[in-house]
Amino acid sequence: MRNTLWISRAHFGSKVMAAAVTVLAIGSVVSAAPAQAAPTKGSIAISRDGRGFAIATGYDSYEDAEQAAERKCGPDCEWKTTWGSQYKCGAAAMAPNRHWGWARGDSQEEAEQNAINEAGPGAWARVSGCETITRDPA
Structure with a gap:
């Protein structure tokens, strides 16, 4: 049971990390876009x-x-x-x-x-x- 809980936390942690990387990537793309004339x-x-x-x-x-x-x-x-x-x-x-x-x-x-x-x-x-x-x- 303890291993299952640890795996779930690791899996959850990787999803949080992936979401954070995605947000940072999108943020840098949005902020890098030139101002619309x-x-x-x-x-x-x-x-x-x-x-x-x-x-x-x-x-x-x-x-x-x-x-x-x-x-x-x-x-x-x-x-x-x-x-x-x-x-x-x-x-x-x-x-x-x-x-x-x-x-x-x-x-x-x-x-x-x-x-x-x-x-x-x-x-x-x-x-x-x-x-x-x-x-x-x-």
């Missing part, structure tokens, strides 16, 4: 009269992207769409009647098609852009 942000601004537009990409915050798009577009412009976290692309389209539509999407083609659908019949994409993960938050 944060997606940059983009924005499109359109003038109030619908004649001007601008795109800004590669910004760290939505606010910075919005302000940059408005600044590039001019004093009569305001931002209409932003992207970069949930969606990686944005687009603006204009219909023949000068009605604008803007949208986001997971790809440039999807964003453009969504914007065309918003603008109405005969619309075409005037501006579009996408963000990639380029900045490391660390």
